[in-house]
Amino acid sequence: MKQQLLQTIDEFQTVDELPVRDDTIVSYSGVPGAFAEQAAITFFGEQAHTLPVANFREVMEALAKGNADYGVLPIENSSAGNVETNYDLLSEYDMTIVGEQVIEVNQAVMVLPDASLSDIRKVYSHPQALMQCSRYLEQMGWEQINMVNTALSAMKVRDDKDKTQAAIASQRAANLFGLKIVNPIGNNNSNNATRFIILHKNRITAMGANKIGITLGLPHESGSLYEILGSFNRHELNMTMIASRPIPGRQWEYYFYMEFIGSLESEEVKQALLEIEESSINLRILGNYRTLL
Amino acid sequence: MKQQLLQTIDEFQTVDELPVRDDTIVSYSGVPGAFAEQAAITFFGEQAHTLPVANFREVMEALAKGNADYGVLPIENSSAGNVETNYDLLSEYDMTIVGEQVIEVNQAVMVLPDASLSDIRKVYSHPQALMQCSRYLEQMGWEQINMVNTALSAMKVRDDKDKTQAAIASQRAANLFGLKIVNPIGNNNSNNATRFIILHKNRITAMGANKIGITLGLPHESGSLYEILGSFNRHELNMTMIASRPIPGRQWEYYFYMEFIGSLESEEVKQALLEIEESSINLRILGNYRTLL
Structure with missing residues (x-):
């Protein structure tokens, strides 16, 4: 297990910048004018070719089938909370988070x-x-x-x-x-923003990446979450987000989606992840990407 | 602060059983045939008078205005996750959770x-x-x-x-x-259940209550959640649920809804809550009620 986790970490290939060519295609759910299209253009610039698809799952399918190089999915809204079904898609498809983009959203x-x-x-x-x-x-x-x-x-x-x-x-x-x-502003709070994640099929990470996303299941034991957070704490890693979702087909069992500040190249991060793997079920490293601190 | 929290805990009045008279009214959102009505009848028995209202907020309003003695709200579904807007209503209205009822839900x-x-x-x-x-x-x-x-x-x-x-x-x-x-079963998982909470206007708790619900905000500091879970751990309290919601009008700040096993009469629980109050913002005790362990 230990060996396998370290191997997975090694598989992440660091690149100076995310590869963008003239024919790079970025998939999003919707039609032109969607907030996700705005996120794609803000992140990749106007030269990006955007590929609108029918729904969130199709974004994953476009990546899996090689019809798109990148995918854009909303993950969190500052007033309505998490886009929960997309956590499930992250569990279902083996894609890598390579970036994030926050968009002010006025509905x-x-x-x-x-x-x-x-x-x-x-x-x-x-x-x-x-x-x-x-x-x-x-x-x-x-x-x-x-x-x-x-x-x-x-x-x-x-x-x-x-x-x-x-x-x-x-x-x-x-x-x-x-x-x-x-x-012009129907949303409950005028201060409304959505955070999108940028996905790629391969395990790549841009130089200077400072945020890591993981998912894990927890055993039904008292203090199991405390133990996970203890690993972050001991290695002085700052967790910036935690969300829980029911495990499909199991009653009242949850998996967790967590983000923390760090780089997969850091020894502290590797040690923390090794510890977390010991005390959790199905730890997956979703990606290491840049965020504004 | 310390004094105030202990006073709040003292305000909870322990009763042998939740008061139910011939004219007790239980409010739920919907019309007869709703899963919430089923939860009300399962919890209170067939003699309960049910009062259907238009939406979740109206359940709170019925309690606030004295049109109902109890209210029933869904809080969590085993496959779709949390009924997030109801956490916001729990923050907005000062009602007490006095019970819970799980209903198998086949859509x-x-x-x-x-x-x-x-x-x-x-x-x-x-x-x-x-x-x-x-x-x-x-x-x-x-x-x-x-x-x-x-x-x-x-x-x-x-x-x-x-x-x-x-x-x-x-x-x-x-x-x-x-x-x-x-x-007959359109839901994604055949193993689909919804947990409802039972609300009351006054701070009462039924004898033998073994679960406590709280909400709290966390300061933007590394390890703040770890500190809270540490209090549970030190006092050997088992947290059974954690959910986070954005704080209305603030970007990327969260409050947490937590449940743990214990009684407000226990010294360990009181000590843990005093510690948690020190390291959190706006700690609220939502109720102490019976659950099947």
Whole structure:
């Protein structure tokens, strides 16, 4: 086990910068105007070729099949919390986190150019966006319809030409699809941001990477989480995030997603991970990438 | 601070059994046939008067206004994870957790008696239930419409008399609203259960209570969570659950919801809570109640 973990760590290949060529393809869930597309462009620059796919799972599939070089997935929103299903996808697919990108997210409420607020009966958006706007939507009492993506909702409102429909999406989506914004910030908190992770098929890590993501299961024993955090503490590693998810098909058993500051090249990190592997189940190193400290 | 915490603990009044009279009213979100109603009846017995309200917030409001003696809220599902918005309601309202009830949840897919699977174009349900059935729904590709409650979705399908509509709700809801089940278990995992908490306005705790729920914020310091878990460990208290939620209006700051085994009357628990208060922000004791160990 010890040998295997060290071997996995050795497999991570350090590169000066993440490889981006003229034909690099970055996959995201949605259509142009999606916040994820914005994250892709902010991270890779305008020269990146973006590949919109139907849903989060398809982002993973595009990577697995070699249809895309990178994938972009939302992992956490500052007001609605974790994008929980994506933790499950991280467990299911063997992809590497190679970067992160935070995007300020203002969820605008938009309608057809000749419609107004009082016409609205139905609102279309992604469940996360609906959750981020829960207080506003509670007051309005409109029918809420789940879409796989916010920008797709804006496209639907444009195409259906129905004045009773509204979409919750980005300002950019409103511009792209020629919709009128009736409320520029529908989200519960004006201070709303989403953190996206950048995924790659191979185990690479950019020079200067300072954050590590892992997942692990914990045995049903008193103090098992305390023991894990003790390893971080002994090696003076700062855990920046912890989230728990139920293990599929098992009642009240959880796996944990954790992030901490460090480099896989550091001896302290290696020692901590060896200790953590001893006291956890199925430890997986998801990646080592750069974050702004 | 120390004095205040001990005073709060003293305010909890131990009762032999939770007071239930002939006119006791238990509020839940939904309509008859909801899993929450099932939880209320299982916990309080058939003599309980149940009061259905429009959404989770209204359960809290019914307690606050004295329209109900008890409230029932889902807090955790074994496959979809935490019912996150209810943690926020626990922070917002000063209610006490006085009990818990686990209900096996099989999400059935149901249509009008003369409709069949191939007629379905739209599916109505609560976002949590849609999430629990995500894999099945991904395959079917139906439009997904959020309702405040699963049973309400079944009622809608009955009332709209539209063969293209399906609801995801309980077997009981199908019986109540005369619908035909086309798939008895739509949930991703057959082993699907929801844990409900029972709330009361006053700080009471039933004799033999063995689980404590708390919420707390953590300072942005390395090792702050480790310190909290250290208090549990030193006093040999077993933490059974931990969940984190973003603090409204603050970016990437979290509060934690934790449960551990113990009684507020125990000296070890009091000492641990005094220590935890020192190293956390806004510690709140949500309740002390019975669980099956």
